[in-house]
Amino acid sequence: MSDKHDSHELPFWRKYIFSQDHKVIGIQYAVTGLLFLLFGFSLMMVMRWQLAYPGQPLPWIGKFFPETMMIGGIMLPEFYNQLGAMHGTIMVFLGVVPLAVGGFGNFVLPLQIGAPDMAFPKLNMMSYWLYFIGGVIMITSFFVPGGAAQSGWTSYPPLSVIAPTGQTLWLIGMAFLINSSLLGSINFIVTTVQLRADGMSFFRLPFFVWAQFVTSFLLLLAFPPLMAAAVLQLMDRLAGSSFFMPSGLVVSGAVSHASGGGNPLLWQHLFWFLAHPEVYVLVLPAMGIVGEIIACNSRKPLYGYKALVYSVIFVGFLSFIVWAHHMFLTGMGTKMAAFFQITTMIISIPSVVILTTLILSLWGGSIRFSVPMMFALAFLPMFGIGGLTGLPLGLAAADIYLHDTYYVIAHFHYVVAPGTIFALFAGVYHWFPKATGRKMSETLGKIHFWFSLIFINGVFMPMFIMGLAGVSRRLYDPIQYAHAQPTQPLNVFISMSAWLLGLAQIPFILNFFGSLFFGKKVNENPWGATTLEWTAPSPPPHGNFSTPPHVYRGPYEYSVPGQKNDFLPQSLPAGQAGAPEGR
Amino acid sequence: MSELSHEEIRHHVKIYIRVFTALTILTVVTVAVSYLHLPLWPAITVALLIALFKGSLVAAFFMHLFQEKRLIFVVLALAVFFFLFLLLLPTLTSGLR
Amino acid sequence: MSTAGIRFISKPHPVTGVTNSKLGIWCFLASEVMLFGGLFSAYIMLRTGTADWPRGSSLLNVPLATLNTLVLITSSVTMVMSWASLAMKDLKKYRMYMAFTILLGLAFLVIKGFEYAHKFENHHFPSTSTFYAIYFTLTGLHGLHVLGGIIVNLYFLGPGSALWKTNPDQLTGRVECAGLYWHFVDLVWIFLFPVLYLL
Numbered sequence: 001m002s003d004k005h006d007s008h009e010l011p012f013w014r015k016y017i018f019s020q021d022h023k024v025i026g027i028q029y030a031v032t033g034l035l036f037l038l039f040g041f042s043l044m045m046v047m048r049w050q051l052a053y054p055g056q057p058l059p060w061i062g063k064f065f066p067e068t069m070m071i072g073g074i075m076l077p078e079f080y081n082q083l084g085a086m087h088g089t090i091m092v093f094l095g096v097v098p099l100a101v102g103g104f105g106n107f108v109l110p111l112q113i114g115a116p117d118m119a120f121p122k123l124n125m126m127s128y129w130l131y132f133i134g135g136v137i138m139i140t141s142f143f144v145p146g147g148a149a150q151s152g153w154t155s156y157p158p159l160s161v162i163a164p165t166g167q168t169l170w171l172i173g174m175a176f177l178i179n180s181s182l183l184g185s186i187n188f189i190v191t192t193v194q195l196r197a198d199g200m201s202f203f204r205l206p207f208f209v210w211a212q213f214v215t216s217f218l219l220l221l222a223f224p225p226l227m228a229a230a231v232l233q234l235m236d237r238l239a240g241s242s243f244f245m246p247s248g249l250v251v252s253g254a255v256s257h258a259s260g261g262g263n264p265l266l267w268q269h270l271f272w273f274l275a276h277p278e279v280y281v282l283v284l285p286a287m288g289i290v291g292e293i294i295a296c297n298s299r300k301p302l303y304g305y306k307a308l309v310y311s312v313i314f315v316g317f318l319s320f321i322v323w324a325h326h327m328f329l330t331g332m333g334t335k336m337a338a339f340f341q342i343t344t345m346i347i348s349i350p351s352v353v354i355l356t357t358l359i360l361s362l363w364g365g366s367i368r369f370s371v372p373m374m375f376a377l378a379f380l381p382m383f384g385i386g387g388l389t390g391l392p393l394g395l396a397a398a399d400i401y402l403h404d405t406y407y408v409i410a411h412f413h414y415v416v417a418p419g420t421i422f423a424l425f426a427g428v429y430h431w432f433p434k435a436t437g438r439k440m441s442e443t444l445g446k447i448h449f450w451f452s453l454i455f456i457n458g459v460f461m462p463m464f465i466m467g468l469a470g471v472s473r474r475l476y477d478p479i480q481y482a483h484a485q486p487t488q489p490l491n492v493f494i495s496m497s498a499w500l501l502g503l504a505q506i507p508f509i510l511n512f513f514g515s516l517f518f519g520k521k522v523n524e525n526p527w528g529a530t531t532l533e534w535t536a537p538s539p540p541p542h543g544n545f546s547t548p549p550h551v552y553r554g555p556y557e558y559s560v561p562g563q564k565n566d567f568l569p570q571s572l573p574a575g576q577a578g579a580p581e582g583r
Numbered sequence: 584m585s586e587l588s589h590e591e592i593r594h595h596v597k598i599y600i601r602v603f604t605a606l607t608i609l610t611v612v613t614v615a616v617s618y619l620h621l622p623l624w625p626a627i628t629v630a631l632l633i634a635l636f637k638g639s640l641v642a643a644f645f646m647h648l649f650q651e652k653r654l655i656f657v658v659l660a661l662a663v664f665f666f667l668f669l670l671l672l673p674t675l676t677s678g679l680r
Numbered sequence: 681m682s683t684a685g686i687r688f689i690s691k692p693h694p695v696t697g698v699t700n701s702k703l704g705i706w707c708f709l710a711s712e713v714m715l716f717g718g719l720f721s722a723y724i725m726l727r728t729g730t731a732d733w734p735r736g737s738s739l740l741n742v743p744l745a746t747l748n749t750l751v752l753i754t755s756s757v758t759m760v761m762s763w764a765s766l767a768m769k770d771l772k773k774y775r776m777y778m779a780f781t782i783l784l785g786l787a788f789l790v791i792k793g794f795e796y797a798h799k800f801e802n803h804h805f806p807s808t809s810t811f812y813a814i815y816f817t818l819t820g821l822h823g824l825h826v827l828g829g830i831i832v833n834l835y836f837l838g839p840g841s842a843l844w845k846t847n848p849d850q851l852t853g854r855v856e857c858a859g860l861y862w863h864f865v866d867l868v869w870i871f872l873f874p875v876l877y878l879l
Contacts, residue, residue: 116685119700186707190700193654194688221665224711228718235817240807243722243814261810266725269673270718320665324676332676543685592764599764603757610749617737617878630874637870645760645863652697655706662710666717674725 018129020121021542025128026107027435030428033099034512036135037421038505040090045502047083050075051478052495068147077476081150082142082166084474088153089170092282093177094135096420100285101181101219102131104427105188105212107435111533111540112206114197114549114571119190127183134176141169152474154271157244157264161236162251168237171230178223178230188216197532197571199551203309204570206531206555207302210309211288214316215281222277222320229270236262243267268327276323280315282416283383286423287312287354290376293430294358296529297373298365299566301556304357311350311357318347328399337396344394351387355380366559366566370527371445375426378453379419386414389464404474407467410460418456425452425508432512433526437538438519444511451504458497462490530567531555602644609637690849705857709864712825716868719818723875726810734811736877739804741795745877748791749869752826755784756866759833759859766852771844774855778837781862785830792823815876822872825865832858 019025049058055074058065062073069079106124110117118124141148146164149155160167192213196205205213232243240258244267247260295302302308324332324340359380367373389411392398402408425448433439471484479485525534532551536544549571557568587595613633621629643649648656692699727733762777799805799812806813836855843851 119686120704121686182708182711186704186711189707190704193696193703194693194698194700195686217661220707220711221662221714224715225669225718225721228715228722231817231821232719232722235806235813239805239813239816241813241817242807242810243726243817259807259809259813261726261730263677263725263729265677266673266722269676269725270722273669273718321668324672327676330676336672336676548685587767589768592767596761596764599757599760603753606753607750610746610753613874613878614742614746617742617874623879627879630878631871634871634874638867641756641863641867641870645756645866646860654696654698654703658703658706658710659713662713666713669714669717670721670724673721674728677725677729 018125020117020125022106022110022118022121022124023435023540023544025124026103026105028128029098029106029131030103032132032135033095033097033103036090037095037099038509039139040087040095041502041505043083043087043090045498046075047080047087048495048498050080050476052492054477054479075476078147078150080476081152081474082148085149085152085155085170086138086142089138089149091416092153092278093174094131094138096282096416096424097181097278098131099424100420101188101212101215101281102128102184104208104285104289104424104431105184105215108431108533109188109209109212110191110195111434111536111544112209112531113192113195113200114532114545114551115191115195116543116545116548118187119195120187123183124187127180127187130176130180130183134173134180137169137173137176141166141173144169154275155233155267156271157233157236157262157267158246158249158251158256160267161233161244162256168234171234171237174230175227178227181219181223185216185219188212189220192216197549197551200532200570203306204551204554206288207291207305207308207312208285208288208531210312211284211291214312215284218277218281218284218316218319222274225270226274229267232270233267265327265330268330269324272323272326273320276326277316277319279412279415280319282420284312284315286379286383286420287358289423289427289430290358290379291361292529292531293372293376293426294361295556295558296430296527297368297370297376298362299368299558300361300365301554301558302357303361303363304353305554305556307353308357311353314350315347315354318343318350322347325394325396325399328396329403341394341396345391348387348391348394355384355387370429371440371442371449372426372430374446374449375422375429378449379423379426382418382422383415386411386416386419389414401470402467404472405467406463406471406473409473410463410467413460413463417460418453422452425449428512430527431533432515432519433522434524434533434536434538434540436516436519437521438515439522439526440511440515440519444507448504448508448511451507452501455497455501455504459494459501462494466490525569528565528567530557530569532570535569535571598644602640605640606637609633690847690853699853701853701857705860709860712864712868716818716821719814719821720871720875723814723818726814730810736811736815736875736879739811740815740877741798742877744791744795745873748788749873751784751788751791752866752869755781755788756863758784759862763852763855763859766844766848766855769848771841775837775841778833778855782830782833782837785826785833788826789823789830792819818872818876822865822868825868829858829862829865832861 016024019028046058049056057073058070058075059073062070065073069076106118144165146166148166149160149163149170151160151163151167155167155170192209232241235241236243236245236258242258242260242262244264245256245258245260245262246264249256249258249260291302291308322340322343324336325344328337328340389407393402393408393411429440429445466487469483469487471478471487475484478491479488522538524536524538527534532549533540535549550573551570552572552574553568553570555570557570559566560568613630616629616633617626686700688700690699692702696703758777758780762774762781765773765777804812806816836858840854841851843854
């Protein structure tokens with residue numbers, strides 16, 4: 001084996017580009033994910049112009065768009081649909097999951113369990129580059145004839161089967177992303193099971209690790225059916241098969257050439273079989289991050305650790321059997337609707353347990369309002385709103401009215417945007433010192449926080465009202481229907497909030513890159529936290545720990561009565577309690 | 584598995600040969616039964632039962648599942664459980680009114 | 681030789697009882713169960729959605745597929761024998777059995793190639809009907825998995841076997857994992873064959 005462990009001997013391209021070190025790979029994932037989040041958000045900022053001022057030319061930048069996208073700066077409906085489909089795809093698959101799982105999971109998990117790296121470093125490197133290639137393919141799709149995918153992020157056939165070339169690229173891109181995810185999830189599971197340090201039993205694991213562990217099972221088992229579905233849709237598009245094409249289909253007045261006999265609902269089942277667990281992939285790592293930050297910044301153990309663990313396992317398990325609540329309007333009959341409604345209602349229970357234990361963890365704590373803590377605290381009510389507004393959608397009868405309206409958009413954005421993404425911001429501020437050895441600016445962080453919080457609510461709260469008024473989603477022309485016209489002022493308000501929200505990210509971008517050079521230098525444990533990553537240097541060297549750590553206690557021994565310090569690191573030997581901070 | 588002694592492995596080899604013989608015979612049986620042209624549901628049942636048995640032989644002996652650790656069973660059991668849901672629910676959701 | 685101190689590459693974990701790659705390959709196989717599950721689910725949904733689904737034996741070449749079934753089963757035996765040979769420290773026998781496994785795998789693909797060619801000559805394509813569509817997709821994806829397995833096995837027959845000199849236990853473990861994948865591919869065919877060809 002020609003592996004050289006001494007990083008000094010590795011050339012630049014093997015140390016930073018094709019690295020097998022989980023920390024480098026984690027940073028690669030995180031930075032790429034953040035860039036895709038910015039790009040996906042920019043797509044939405046363009047879309048919001050059409051929604052606020054339908055048919056008006058886009059000022060300043062409209063003239064730079066080609067005629068296939070905008071004519072005289074006025075958005076074409078096809079381009080609007082591309083923006084919509086790609087915004088969803090990019091945010092979910094290229095932004096949030098790579099950042100939450102690939103970024104935070106890769107960087108933090110081996111450190112938190114006391115391992116020198118992931119179990120399969122080469123596989124880890126491959127999973128990043130598969131993600132990167134998948135992302136490039138997705139972006140390239142904007143520039144092929146016909147433009148990018150434009151049948152919603154859900155790619156429902158028959159529309160997606162007859163859509164232009166961009167849809168084929170979407171399917172191929174998804175294949176790369178799915179395989180990237182698969183390799184990553186195998187790595188996470190094996191690493192968590194096999195490479196825990198001595199003394200790190202399962203019930204001494206930080207909640208963050210449990211969350212990532214369950215998430216990995218979701219990715220492992222739920223993605224393959226979508227892979228199968230993507231293969232089937234590619235066959236329909238390229239080989240002329242009719243997996244999803246029903247008999248007797250007529251497109252633009254011409255009878256379809258396909259053999260027919262297919263079923264569009266087949267796609268929906270296979271798609272949602274993945275896409276429902278996918279939403280828990282979006283939220284579980286965020287809950288893990290919030291748990292870590294709340295414990296550390298309230299100087300208290302997490303309340304109900306066991307309840308959290310059992311709930312997160314239960315949520316993961318149940319997430320596989322609720323998917324058809326996305327399909328209540330497909331004519332499934334009352335028996336199956338009742339089944340999925342029941343499982344959907346049941347899954348809200350562990351979700352509420354998790355949220356409640358996190359809130360209760362604050363009681364009696366000594367709260368430190370650092371920037372990570374502010375984002376983590378905001379997650380709680382924002383995710384609460386998102387979760388509660390999901391209930392009418394999970395009840396089949398109410399969903400008849402609300403399905404495919406702006407109410408749905410508001411619901412899921414509340415859980416993912418002021419929910420998960422806020423938690424991810426919290427994670428960036430929290431672990432930036434570990435990754436770089438420098439702290440981010442508190443002032444810029446607080447500006448970022450307050451303006452983001454205000455404007456993000458400005459974007460999504462009015463959408464509940466629009467949805468209740470019956471305004472459908474994916475509408476190019478918001479004033480085309482009479483019942484939607486009275487809500488048009490809300491569209492203007494939402495668009496303004498969205499653009500201001502975009503501006504509010506500038507302090508974050510400046511802070512992130514500026515702090516790399518000018519941030520205040522810190523030692524290995526600036527937050528006074530108990531988990532293992534804070535015993536390694538900032539940033540940790542290759543191999544993480546000079547000697548493999550031994551774990552003596554649980555993950556949240558804060559403010560233990562009778563101790564001199566208000567926290568006990570997990571690897572501090574018993575009897576050395578009262579030793580100064582760090583080792 | 585590499586801690587097995589040579590004796591144990593030779594014993595395993597005998598089992599592999601027996602399993603191979605069983606699989607071959609069962610393959611012939613499956614095809615022979617198909618020539619009986621049974622009605623659809625009995626045909627499906629017989630074919631799937633034989634396939635399940637053949638598959639179990641491969642899993643238990645060639646893949647050493649018979650002696651594998653509990654952890655592996657847990658991972659597999661999860662997959663099998665969700666596999667069954669995936670297999671049945673889409674059709675059930677379309678069939679029942 | 682462990683990379684950066686990663687444990688349990690060749691020696692099993694004292695509590696879980698498995699090596700990293702053993703657990704890893706079983707996780708991968710679990711995901712493959714779900715992949716083929718998605719396709720089988722498609723098959724069930726499409727077949728039950730229509731009254732006139734043809735009996736596979738009326739359209740497909742049963743004798744050729746039966747031969748292919750026996751080819752694959754035999755290759756599973758030679759694969760497990762190649763692992764057993766390594767475990768008994770017999771590198772020559774390992775090479776022989778691995779070579780047989782590869783040849784049998786290639787034979788499977790060649791026979792499949794004849795099947796496909798015959799179908800295409802008679803103008804039966806995935807676009808012809810949903811029966812042919814699912815037939816080509818299921819057997820095609822399975823065939824790709826066979827090809828992947830052949831490539832992995834070629835690696836272990838060739839450059840990969842150099843590991844025998846420095847770390848024989850690790851090579852044995854790796855070949856065992858490759859074997860698990862190969863047996864799984866055989867297992868899928870054991871179900872594919874009756875479902876597509878006989879029912």
